[in-house]
Amino acid sequence: MKSALFSVLCEIKEKTATSIQHEEEDPPDAQLLRLDNMLLAEGVSRPEKRGRGAAAGTTATPGGCPNDNSIEHSDYRAKLSQIRQIYHSELEKYEQACREFTTHVTNLLREQSRVRPVSPKEMEHMVGVIHSKFSAIQRQLKQSTCEAVMTLRSRLLDARRKRQNFSKQATKVLNEYFYSHLSNPYPSEETKEELARKGGITVSQVSNWFGNKRIRYKKNTGKFQEEATMYTEKTSTATRARGPGGQPSPGDKAMVLLYCSCGSFPLTSGGDMVLTLQTLAFLQSPPGGVYLQPQPPVSQLQPPMDPSGALRK
DNA sequence: TGGTATGATTAATG
DNA sequence: CATTAATCATACCA
Numbered sequence: 371m372k373s374a375l376f377s378v379l380c381e382i383k384e385k386t387a388t389s390i391q392h393e394e395e396d397p398p399d400a401q402l403l404r405l406d407n408m409l410l411a412e413g414v415s416r417p418e419k420r421g422r423g424a425a426a427g428t429t430a431t432p433g434g435c436p437n438d439n440s441i442e443h444s445d446y447r448a449k450l451s452q453i454r455q456i457y458h459s460e461l462e463k464y465e466q467a468c469r470e471f472t473t474h475v476t477n478l479l480r481e482q483s484r485v486r487p488v489s490p491k492e493m494e495h496m497v498g499v500i501h502s503k504f505s506a507i508q509r510q511l512k513q514s515t516c517e518a519v520m521t522l523r524s525r526l527l528d529a530r531r532k533r534q535n536f537s538k539q540a541t542k543v544l545n546e547y548f549y550s551h552l553s554n555p556y557p558s559e560e561t562k563e564e565l566a567r568k569g570g571i572t573v574s575q576v577s578n579w580f581g582n583k584r585i586r587y588k589k590n591t592g593k594f595q596e597e598a599t600m601y602t603e604k605t606s607t608a609t610r611a612r613g614p615g616g617q618p619s620p621g622d623k624a625m626v627l628l629y630c631s632c633g634s635f636p637l638t639s640g641g642d643m644v645l646t647l648q649t650l651a652f653l654q655s656p657p658g659g660v661y662l663q664p665q666p667p668v669s670q671l672q673p674p675m676d677p678s679g680a681l682r683k
Numbered sequence: 684t685g686g687t688a689t690g691a692t693t694a695a696t697g
Numbered sequence: 698c699a700t701t702a703a704t705c706a707t708a709c710c711a
Contacts, residue, residue, distance in 0.1 A: 532706095532707080533689075533690050533691070533706070533707045533708065534690080534707090534708080535688085535689065535690075535707095535708065535709080536689090536690080556699090556700090574691095575690075575691090577699085577700095578690060578691060578692090579689095579690075580700095581691095581699090581700065581701075581702095582689070582690070582691085584700085584701080585700090585701065585702065585703090586688095586689090588701095589702090
């Protein structure tokens with residue numbers, strides 16, 4: 371032990387002899403500062419600390435969002451606190467080691483001072499060098515902690531990485547609403563909440579879903595034909611009218627067709643119009659069942675260009 | 684393993 | 698601030 375210490379001491383001494391100021395050759399204090407900031411922002415530097423604009427933007431919550439993503443985040447938080455613990459204990463260890471080492475070295479120097487003159491300046495230098503060494507180690511610790519946090523974040527917080535398909539129930543609920551409101555698939559906030567509740571997902575997930583759905587439906591309506599008939603049928607079973615064979619009630623089907631001949635959803639003006647049209651369509655819907663029309667009658671919605679072509683007729 | 688489906692994110696827009 | 702359109706990254710399936 372002692373010999374090891376001594377060798378380090380000698381090394382330090384050498385360096386001191388040459389030039390102290392350039393000892394570390396790379397003093398990026400800015401980087402250190404950034405690391406500190408990040409650790410602070412991530413809540414690593416201080417256990418249990420909240421209340422800083424930092425996180426407020428993303429996870430404002432106390433109000434009415436029940437699960438939102440706190441469930442998913444609990445795992446993250448658990449791991450984060452683990453990291454925090456390790457970080458603090460390591461930091462503590464380093465600091466203690468630093469103190470011990472410093473006293474050790476000063477003692478040694480003091481001993482040496484009996485046989486040779488040791489200037490106070492030399493002492494100071496020694497101490498300074500030791501401290502800078504340890505702070506370099508600390509910086510490394512901070513850096514690796516940062517990396518760990520980043521990895522953790524990307525693994526657990528970035529939802530894109532942990533994407534999970536919605537449950538059958540959720541997609542059913544969403545699709546049913548979507549296809550039964552094809553003419554205006556823009557659920558209100560309340561509706562979104564209800565859909566979210568029924569599907570066991572969050573409101574923002576509902577919004578995302580509708581955003582994706584609208585755009586994808588518009589982009590390639592043909593592809594969704596099957597799905598459309600499927601879900602419109604499904605909803606009609608609830609209100610099922612005649613026909614054991616499944617003669618679907620014309621209403622919703624008609625909506626699909628209607629929609630097709632009407633153009634895109636952005637009928638901002640609205641609801642009444644839709645209703646009227648719906649009734650109209652219902653009345654006009656041919657008994658035979660146009661709904662099965664293999665040809666996608668759809669896609670009138672003025673997509674800029676229709677790749678599937680051949681429609682519009 | 685490659686292609687597709689799908690949920691989430693982001694930039695642009697009004 | 699809600700949407701659209703594009704894009705990312707993963708899930709899922711043949």
